[in-house]
Amino acid sequence: MAKKLELHPDRLLPADPSTRAIARDLYRSVAALPIVSPHGHTDPAWFDLDEPFGNATDLLLVPDHYVFRMLYSQGVPLEALGIGNPAVDPRAAWRLFAGHYHLFRGTPSRIWLDWVFAEVFGLTEQLDGETADSYFDAITEKLSTDAFRPRALFDRFDIEVIATTESPLDTLEHHAAIRRENRRPGGWQGRVITAYRPDPVIDPEFEGFRANLDRLSVLTGEDCRNWRGYLAAHRQRRAFFAEHGATSTDHGHPTARTADLPEAEAEALFRRVCTERVSAGDAELFRAQMLTEMARMSIEDGLVMQIHPGAFRNHNGPLFHRFGRDKGADIPTRTEFVHALKPLLDRFGNDPALSVILFTLDESVYARELAPLAGHYPCLKLGPAWWFHDSPEGMRRFRRMTTETAGFYNMVGFNDDTRAFLSIPARHDVARRIDCAFLAELVSEHRLQDWEAAELARELAYDLAKKAYRL
Amino acid sequence: MAKKLELHPDRLLPADPSTRAIARDLYRSVAALPIVSPHGHTDPAWFDLDEPFGNATDLLLVPDHYVFRMLYSQGVPLEALGIGNPAVDPRAAWRLFAGHYHLFRGTPSRIWLDWVFAEVFGLTEQLDGETADSYFDAITEKLSTDAFRPRALFDRFDIEVIATTESPLDTLEHHAAIRRENRRPGGWQGRVITAYRPDPVIDPEFEGFRANLDRLSVLTGEDCRNWRGYLAAHRQRRAFFAEHGATSTDHGHPTARTADLPEAEAEALFRRVCTERVSAGDAELFRAQMLTEMARMSIEDGLVMQIHPGAFRNHNGPLFHRFGRDKGADIPTRTEFVHALKPLLDRFGNDPALSVILFTLDESVYARELAPLAGHYPCLKLGPAWWFHDSPEGMRRFRRMTTETAGFYNMVGFNDDTRAFLSIPARHDVARRIDCAFLAELVSEHRLQDWEAAELARELAYDLAKKAYRL
Amino acid sequence: MAKKLELHPDRLLPADPSTRAIARDLYRSVAALPIVSPHGHTDPAWFDLDEPFGNATDLLLVPDHYVFRMLYSQGVPLEALGIGNPAVDPRAAWRLFAGHYHLFRGTPSRIWLDWVFAEVFGLTEQLDGETADSYFDAITEKLSTDAFRPRALFDRFDIEVIATTESPLDTLEHHAAIRRENRRPGGWQGRVITAYRPDPVIDPEFEGFRANLDRLSVLTGEDCRNWRGYLAAHRQRRAFFAEHGATSTDHGHPTARTADLPEAEAEALFRRVCTERVSAGDAELFRAQMLTEMARMSIEDGLVMQIHPGAFRNHNGPLFHRFGRDKGADIPTRTEFVHALKPLLDRFGNDPALSVILFTLDESVYARELAPLAGHYPCLKLGPAWWFHDSPEGMRRFRRMTTETAGFYNMVGFNDDTRAFLSIPARHDVARRIDCAFLAELVSEHRLQDWEAAELARELAYDLAKKAYRL
Known part of the structure; x- marks a missing residue:
């Protein structure tokens, strides 16, 4: 049975109830401020050409070395993920990633990815071997729409x-x-x-x-x-x-x-x-x-x-x-x-x-x-x-x-x-x-x-x- | 008056009540798992020959350099503890240890030793100068029995x-x-x-x-x-x-x-x-x-x-x-x-x-x-x-x-x-x-x-x- | 409107209520012990001659390099604070300090200074640009009295x-x-x-x-x-x-x-x-x-x-x-x-x-x-x-x-x-x-x-x- 994907509203706030209440108020006051991103490595071509991002694997797995390094550390060959190997079926690579998603427990990659899955793509079940295909399809389909350019x-x-x-x-x-x-x-x-x-x-x-x-x-x-x-x-x-x-x-x-x-x-x-x-x-x-x-x-x-x-x-x-x-x-x-x-x-x-x-x-x-x-x-x-x-x-x-x-x-x-x-x-x-x-x-x-x-x-x-x- | 030796069931768990409750449940689920000890320095002769361990001092004090180093740091001569000096009366060495047991407050040695005293030997009062002899006798006596081989x-x-x-x-x-x-x-x-x-x-x-x-x-x-x-x-x-x-x-x-x-x-x-x-x-x-x-x-x-x-x-x-x-x-x-x-x-x-x-x-x-x-x-x-x-x-x-x-x-x-x-x-x-x-x-x-x-x-x-x- | 200067009785004690209660009891038992200060850099001439300390700036700002370094790090020239520049009006220097007091948020200097303001001088509003003058006057006046020698x-x-x-x-x-x-x-x-x-x-x-x-x-x-x-x-x-x-x-x-x-x-x-x-x-x-x-x-x-x-x-x-x-x-x-x-x-x-x-x-x-x-x-x-x-x-x-x-x-x-x-x-x-x-x-x-x-x-x-x- 697939597991619920949860982004708790109080995530990362302190456990102590009175401290959490203070933190929650502070967070509410800044949560919606615009993003100022003064240092990063996005590709300006994306914003110039405004072309669709492609499939889930090409967007979220292949370019992210801080994701695939963890899979590699546990014995997954880079070739199998499509790194330096365009012959790999993106869906097969995605399944491999999904099947190892538990490796990210306790890491920031997990926090960021879950946010992307839930908030950007509206997914409601956790990524794992079982949900790999539905994830791949849902993400890839959305990426082909104008709202995801x-x-x-x-x-x-x-x-x-x-x-x-x-x-x-x-x-x-x-x-x-x-x-x-x-x-x-x-x-x-x-x-x-x-x-x-x-x-x-x-x-x-x-x-x-x-x-x-x-x-x-x-x-x-x-x-x-x-x-x-x-x-x-x-x-x-x-x-x-x-x-x-x-x-x-x-x-x-x-x-x-x-x-x-x-x-x-x-x-x-x-x-x-x-x-x-x-x-x-x-x-x-x-x-x-x-x-x-x-x-x-x-x-x-x-x-x-x-x-x-x-x-x-x-x-x-x-x-x-x-x-x-x-x-x-x-x-x-x-x-x-x-x-x-x-x-x-x-x-x-x-x-x-x-x-x-x-x-x-x-x-x-x-x-x-x-x-x-x-x-x-x-x-x-x-x-x-x-x-x-x-x-x-x-x-x-x-x-x-x-x-x-x-x-x-x-x-x-x-x-x-x-x-x-x-x-x-x-x-x-x-x-x-x-x-x-x-x-x-x-x-x-x-x-x-x-x-x-x-x-x-x-x-x-x-x-x-x-x-x-x-x- | 001797002080109670306490091993609280919630020891080392977080103070925040809701976090402690979660920790307690998790701990209960693993507390009784068998011990896997893949790296250590016990003596295989113990398990081959199965001979009794001797007295309290010979077992718990003389061989444990992370215990006697603390006594030494506070001016207790090693000779007086029996280190390199077999002439010392084990009971006298034990008394010296017991009289300095407060030095271990806040250290892991204290946690491990208290556990050994309470769980292995069933002692119920804290080790100090006053209880030194009763400790020495109780431990040494138990060590001579089959159940403590x-x-x-x-x-x-x-x-x-x-x-x-x-x-x-x-x-x-x-x-x-x-x-x-x-x-x-x-x-x-x-x-x-x-x-x-x-x-x-x-x-x-x-x-x-x-x-x-x-x-x-x-x-x-x-x-x-x-x-x-x-x-x-x-x-x-x-x-x-x-x-x-x-x-x-x-x-x-x-x-x-x-x-x-x-x-x-x-x-x-x-x-x-x-x-x-x-x-x-x-x-x-x-x-x-x-x-x-x-x-x-x-x-x-x-x-x-x-x-x-x-x-x-x-x-x-x-x-x-x-x-x-x-x-x-x-x-x-x-x-x-x-x-x-x-x-x-x-x-x-x-x-x-x-x-x-x-x-x-x-x-x-x-x-x-x-x-x-x-x-x-x-x-x-x-x-x-x-x-x-x-x-x-x-x-x-x-x-x-x-x-x-x-x-x-x-x-x-x-x-x-x-x-x-x-x-x-x-x-x-x-x-x-x-x-x-x-x-x-x-x-x-x-x-x-x-x-x-x-x-x-x-x-x-x-x-x-x-x-x-x-x- | 001036902000209240608060020294909360529970400051620096843990947020968790049961831990705070224990800490509060411990603190109460030592709060009034005499001060033993075995290492420091006060001037023995103070205690020999027992002369008044002068004005607020000369006592609290000019000699304290851990205060003025923070102002300097944010672009305040040392000369304007009176450092190596006796021509500066002490009140003007104090105003500059007061106007930058927010820089000390989260630092120990803030804790120590607020204590001095509240406990030594009995001030009840926070130091800022608005209260600069009343601070300067109140402190300087008290320093001229015998009780502050x-x-x-x-x-x-x-x-x-x-x-x-x-x-x-x-x-x-x-x-x-x-x-x-x-x-x-x-x-x-x-x-x-x-x-x-x-x-x-x-x-x-x-x-x-x-x-x-x-x-x-x-x-x-x-x-x-x-x-x-x-x-x-x-x-x-x-x-x-x-x-x-x-x-x-x-x-x-x-x-x-x-x-x-x-x-x-x-x-x-x-x-x-x-x-x-x-x-x-x-x-x-x-x-x-x-x-x-x-x-x-x-x-x-x-x-x-x-x-x-x-x-x-x-x-x-x-x-x-x-x-x-x-x-x-x-x-x-x-x-x-x-x-x-x-x-x-x-x-x-x-x-x-x-x-x-x-x-x-x-x-x-x-x-x-x-x-x-x-x-x-x-x-x-x-x-x-x-x-x-x-x-x-x-x-x-x-x-x-x-x-x-x-x-x-x-x-x-x-x-x-x-x-x-x-x-x-x-x-x-x-x-x-x-x-x-x-x-x-x-x-x-x-x-x-x-x-x-x-x-x-x-x-x-x-x-x-x-x-x-x-x-």
């Missing part, structure tokens, strides 16, 4: 603004088209902006780095094998991105290291990383130097900087060689900020025009390093619990370990950081619930007054994100 | 299977005798299996390493000063251990480092570590290489690998020189897994035949490294909260920091990991209570449905251990 | 003993004067003692280190450029400090590293650090060696050693050059204890005369390193949650992560560690509430009996501090 869902989700993430080599044609559509009388009004993610032309260890520099030269007319030309090309592309709505840059380096070299040394370093064989030390130092260069440009052009360090990408060598990037094998590593950021901070840390948002995958730095840094430096803010920590327990730890030292106002609200478009409202909803639960505990323990908690609930859900990202 | 307690504790841990140099004669007894018509049916713990012949820094190699040569007929002979000896001993029930190996290295050297380099390295003076670097590299060799053999023979890294053994130099190993001075150190395991994982990490269970003493890696690794690699599972973290708060942190990323099904249930035989049911009971409390919180917050929690309670208490350890 | 407040706060912290170069004249006053018939009876903080003459990287050695020579008549003379000078000053009530020393090194060099090497090292250019390695090694020398002297003279490692001082270079030390830019760093302390522990760790209290800013070592070390070594105790972690969540993490392994009796009670004299009762009150809440949870979960919790509540609030600091 990207723009319709965008509007239904009440997204006020969403940022995507592009490389400097991207021509942003879909963003341009969306902006034309926005300006067209009667045109679709969804606000979709880009963000400047220059890793492919900043990280000498990125696949195709030197070729990327050459593409950047072509795109900008600057000589990107020359240090000044290279910097000018960044300035030009940043301006181009800003014209397409960008208010931020994003930097996904292995570490948080920064450097502030004399110009001649920076130039010599750049020459070295442009050659065939780059040492690991030079690659690291160049990334470090470029964070400081990016900070300098941010002060000039007002783009907010995001630093996302600490992931060991593509850890599973054989899998990477066979299937490529983004197969669920990115693993966090220990990350240090205090020494790493000092060169950048000594140079620009007291400049009121600079704003840098720090993220981490290493929770041991929340209370030890990040909160004290953000509680002092005017340029620093803390991004929300990130990636593996974007979960009920992860968010709770983030609040508990950062608030007392950094305060609420050195935070930037929530990021959904996802390419799983349909789950965006669910992710913001989880953040709002967890934040209201946290605030309710503070009220319950008389650490905040109720009217203060109400103000903060709105700020955490909506205002801080707009302010921090200059939206 | 090892096999009788094994049966009373409802142990379905227990694993001990032996060196490759062990002849396993007690295990052989127990298996003969099992097969004897009307013989005792207790299932006692061994596990292969090769540190003494793998770690070049182990006391007597080279002499151990020579003993291994004698035992196997292989030339263990020759790389191939050495590997063949491992294969032979592993097969011998498997015949005596072993389903797992165990590796207690200072770090989690692995290596995958070309054969010629491995052979050269082995020659170097066989010499008188081994460098620290070579010792570490050899241990690293041997983890990969052990993985290769596990794929061949099906033994599950356990890796227990991160303890600084015998940290207290003067105490070690005077009293020897295992005197409560093993201290955890920071441990890294992401880079350390990559050589082994790149070689064998995607092989469906391999199963590696990871443990840590460094909780900062739970969410950052271990849960993401186990949530991706098919060969990896997470062992339970270990050693100092085998405690109510430690287990809660483990569940909270690993479940969301690794899921429940990449776990292996509970290990008691103890030589304190009488406390084994208490340890499993604590784990069951804490797991049911955790599940109850998820139900309370509507993150799991009640029937899912009920399934998981049983899996965490019983099924996962049998499956993970191939029992 | 240092000694009157000391008595009102029921401080049994308070320790200040001085450099070996300090002449302790205020302490001497206070002791004369204590002995004067009818004189003030407040007990104010010093503590020996030798960093300025131990750390070769301290500003003016070599000049400090010369001042120490003058003060002691020993040749402090000679290793034996230098050690003799320490012995002499320690004795002098002990005559002025000191029962402890304090060491604020960048790391916890210790060394135990042969005498000739120590002497050669000392010669090197006395020269103009000291290598970072020598500076670190000298600090390490001196911790062991201090331990040796502690065994001789009975002073308890406190080690406070792990702060990166004056992280903000430009701010330090402009405004000097202590401007809210001290940032914690990762800290290691297990290897670092071994040389000292191997030398003196088993000596019953030695007592070393360890503090950390790196919470990842609580359960992994510090609790296991303190749960074994007779000389080691754990200091309370320190600095950024002296907060409700920080204290809870400390208890949860240390108690199970170290037990309650390897702790030393609470330190307020502050120069903000008026907040001292608030800080002890927070610690008492959080400890009672923690104990209540243990009682609620039947991990402690109620009478045990009551004993522990008193020990944590009062007895352990007196015992650990030999007061």
Whole structure:
């Protein structure tokens, strides 16, 4: 017998009845606020072309490496799920997923997926082996209707603004088209902006780095094998991105290291990383130097900087060689900020025009390093619990370990950081619930007054994100 | 006036009444399940010879370094407790212990000991200076009766299977005798299996390493000063251990480092570590290489690998020189897994035949490294909260920091990991209570449905251990 | 309309009604115990001279870098607050503070300040832009009255003993004067003692280190450029400090590293650090060696050693050059204890005369390193949650992560560690509430009996501090 799919109205709120009542009131006051999504990885083509999403497997399983990694961890071959294997019948892949859905018990994927099933598709039974086919049919059928096209869902989700993430080599044609559509009388009004993610032309260890520099030269007319030309090309592309709505840059380096070299040394370093064989030390130092260069440009052009360090990408060598990037094998590593950021901070840390948002995958730095840094430096803010920590327990730890030292106002609200478009409202909803639960505990323990908690609930859900990202 | 010894039926369950009610129901459903103890350090001679355990001090105090270390930390000399000093009157040592029993408030030792006192020996007053003698007499008297012999307690504790841990140099004669007894018509049916713990012949820094190699040569007929002979000896001993029930190996290295050297380099390295003076670097590299060799053999023979890294053994130099190993001075150190395991994982990490269970003493890696690794690699599972973290708060942190990323099904249930035989049911009971409390919180917050929690309670208490350890 | 300032009698106690009731009873039993403050940074001149504290800004804002750092992090210039800028109107600075008071929501500063406002000054409305002036006037007026002079407040706060912290170069004249006053018939009876903080003459990287050695020579008549003379000078000053009530020393090194060099090497090292250019390695090694020398002297003279490692001082270079030390830019760093302390522990760790209290800013070592070390070594105790972690969540993490392994009796009670004299009762009150809440949870979960919790509540609030600091 199929099991009921339940989204309880009090989910994620504290068990203690009086605290739950406070949390419920707070949550009610923010549940319907529009979604501000200042950092994410949706595809702008969806909103430009507005084509149907296809079938359940193609939309919800194949592109979501944080779903299929769990199946893989329990012995399900990626090929059988259709990863790198288009020959697989989508329904067969879906059945395999459905039959293993219990693996997600206790994980945030389960919360997001159940929300998508119940709220987006109106399903009322839990996904399992038995309901696999009815799920596949119901979802696939709905996806073929107009109400489930990207723009319709965008509007239904009440997204006020969403940022995507592009490389400097991207021509942003879909963003341009969306902006034309926005300006067209009667045109679709969804606000979709880009963000400047220059890793492919900043990280000498990125696949195709030197070729990327050459593409950047072509795109900008600057000589990107020359240090000044290279910097000018960044300035030009940043301006181009800003014209397409960008208010931020994003930097996904292995570490948080920064450097502030004399110009001649920076130039010599750049020459070295442009050659065939780059040492690991030079690659690291160049990334470090470029964070400081990016900070300098941010002060000039007002783009907010995001630093996302600490992931060991593509850890599973054989899998990477066979299937490529983004197969669920990115693993966090220990990350240090205090020494790493000092060169950048000594140079620009007291400049009121600079704003840098720090993220981490290493929770041991929340209370030890990040909160004290953000509680002092005017340029620093803390991004929300990130990636593996974007979960009920992860968010709770983030609040508990950062608030007392950094305060609420050195935070930037929530990021959904996802390419799983349909789950965006669910992710913001989880953040709002967890934040209201946290605030309710503070009220319950008389650490905040109720009217203060109400103000903060709105700020955490909506205002801080707009302010921090200059939206 | 003596204080009442109380084992409250709701101990360790959440305070919130509705959550406690859920937890209580879950706990009731698993409280009486048989004990599966796949990793521990009991002495197989107990179950072979079935001799009485002796007096209270000899059984409960002298062998338990996690009890006497606390007394030592508060200034009680080890000699006065009978450690390395058989001249001490056991009753006098027991009085000293009893007079300091308040030191254990808030510790898991207190929970386990109180359980042993109340449930095994039927004592009804709390241990303190005043009740010291009546405790000593009551316990010592009961230990002399048949009902308190090892096999009788094994049966009373409802142990379905227990694993001990032996060196490759062990002849396993007690295990052989127990298996003969099992097969004897009307013989005792207790299932006692061994596990292969090769540190003494793998770690070049182990006391007597080279002499151990020579003993291994004698035992196997292989030339263990020759790389191939050495590997063949491992294969032979592993097969011998498997015949005596072993389903797992165990590796207690200072770090989690692995290596995958070309054969010629491995052979050269082995020659170097066989010499008188081994460098620290070579010792570490050899241990690293041997983890990969052990993985290769596990794929061949099906033994599950356990890796227990991160303890600084015998940290207290003067105490070690005077009293020897295992005197409560093993201290955890920071441990890294992401880079350390990559050589082994790149070689064998995607092989469906391999199963590696990871443990840590460094909780900062739970969410950052271990849960993401186990949530991706098919060969990896997470062992339970270990050693100092085998405690109510430690287990809660483990569940909270690993479940969301690794899921429940990449776990292996509970290990008691103890030589304190009488406390084994208490340890499993604590784990069951804490797991049911955790599940109850998820139900309370509507993150799991009640029937899912009920399934998981049983899996965490019983099924996962049998499956993970191939029992 | 001004908002009510509320200090709820149940603040910081658990929300669950039955647990709160237990916590409330425990708290009631310790709330009125006298304050024992064995480690802090108040100015002995206050208690010697007993002069009025001045205006609200000069007392509560300008000297408190943990308050103004938060304003600075949100863009308020330090000059506008009167930091390094005596030209600023104190009332204008106070208004700026008041207008940003919401930044402290959820922080311990808010708890302490609200307590000072409500309990010390009797204010009944919350501080904000609107009430800024009435606050400034009310506080400044009261500060001019006799009841708000240092000694009157000391008595009102029921401080049994308070320790200040001085450099070996300090002449302790205020302490001497206070002791004369204590002995004067009818004189003030407040007990104010010093503590020996030798960093300025131990750390070769301290500003003016070599000049400090010369001042120490003058003060002691020993040749402090000679290793034996230098050690003799320490012995002499320690004795002098002990005559002025000191029962402890304090060491604020960048790391916890210790060394135990042969005498000739120590002497050669000392010669090197006395020269103009000291290598970072020598500076670190000298600090390490001196911790062991201090331990040796502690065994001789009975002073308890406190080690406070792990702060990166004056992280903000430009701010330090402009405004000097202590401007809210001290940032914690990762800290290691297990290897670092071994040389000292191997030398003196088993000596019953030695007592070393360890503090950390790196919470990842609580359960992994510090609790296991303190749960074994007779000389080691754990200091309370320190600095950024002296907060409700920080204290809870400390208890949860240390108690199970170290037990309650390897702790030393609470330190307020502050120069903000008026907040001292608030800080002890927070610690008492959080400890009672923690104990209540243990009682609620039947991990402690109620009478045990009551004993522990008193020990944590009062007895352990007196015992650990030999007061």
